[in-house]
Structure formats: C-alpha cells, structure tokens
C-alpha cells in the first residue's frame with residue numbers, strides 16, 4: 001500500500017542502460033572515424049518505445065580508444081552528436097551518455113588509470129543512478145558482451161544480452177563457462193526492448 005512506501009523509494013525510477021558498440025551501432029572495432037558509426041537496424045524504433053514508456057535510456061560505454069591515443073575526445077563528441085541526430089530523425093533520444101575513457105596501460109597519462117568505471121566495473125552505473133535518481137535494482141542493462149552482463153549483476157540490475165555485435169560469438173564461446181548469465185537473450189535491441197517492456201508492465205500490474 002502506498003503509505004508503506006518510503007518517499008525516497010517513490011522518487012527512484014528504473015532505467016534501461018545500453019551499451020553502445022555492437023548494441024546501438026554496428027560493431028566496427030574502434031570507432032576512430034565518424035563514418036564508422038552506423039546505427040543498427042531497428043535501434044531507433046526500439047529506443048523510441050522506451051522514450052514513450054517514459055523509461056530513461058542511458059548509454060554506458062567503454063572507450064579505451066581515447067586512452068590508447070587512437071582518436072581524440074573531439075571525435076567522440078562528434079560521434080555522439082551523429083548518434084543523437086540519427087535517433088532524432090526517427091523521433092528517439094537517449095537521456096544521458098556516460099563514458100569510460102580509461103585504460104590501465106593508456107598511452108595518454110590523463111587516461112592511465114585502473115578506474116572503477118570501465119565495465120565490468122560499476123562506477124558509471126552508480127554515478128548515473130545518483131545523478132538521475134535511478135533505481136538500479138529495477139533497471140536493465142543491455143549489451144553484446146559479458147562485461148556488460150557482469151556490470152549489470154554487480155549493480156543488481158537485470159542483465160540482457162543482444163546477439164548483435166559480439167553477442168552471437170560470446171553467447172556461443174564465452175557464455176557457457178560464465179557464472180553470470182543473461183536473464184534474457186534478444187536477437188537485437190528491438191527484441192530486448194520488447195521483453196523489457198513486458199517485464200516492466202507485469203511489475204507495474206503487481207504494484208497496482
């Protein structure tokens with residue numbers, strides 16, 4: 001009943017965290033040129049469904065290419081502008097983008113760090129939750145690699161694997177030996193979002 005819930009709990013929202021490369025855009029290795037950023041089919045429509053359901057969409061991406069000196073920070077800004085533009089053309093948007101630029105063996109000193117934000121670490125998820133009033137335990141993390149799933153479990157969110165990007169190969173060759181397993185495997189982001197929205201609906205029905 002409503003009066004049993006603490007006010008704090010009511011203010012925290014579930015979110016959908018999305019990995020970038022291989023989940024939103026075509027896996028092309030390092031996106032070291034703007035031309036290498038290509039949205040995967042169905043991604044904009046899937047994100048639009050989350051927008052329409054008023055579920056915050058948060059991108060969390062490891063970009064060690066910065067640390068390795070493969071591309072400058074300006075390119076990352078341009079790539080994310082392109083992403084936002086391509087999504088906007090189809091009426092979709094992401095609410096925030098969190099980037100880990102670090103690597104312990106970075107060429108550039110400012111990025112050389114054994115950080116707590118490079119997935120499978122949870123630093124960026126915890127930061128997003130604090131800044132955006134999110135409830136990680138009711139959130140979902142969607143990605144194409146086990147590092148995404150591990151970070152999900154470590155922050156008590158629900159892990160979802162997509163078979164785009166590295167997903168199909170990792171599901172076949174990496175996944176079977178892993179302690180962490182996805183709660184759902186979708187062929188792509190559209191399938192993942194369809195499942196997430198169904199979970200969210202059934203939770204809301206239980207709450208009502």
Ligand SMILES: [Mg+2]
Pocket residue numbers: 019020021022023143144145165
């Ligand atoms: Mg990925």
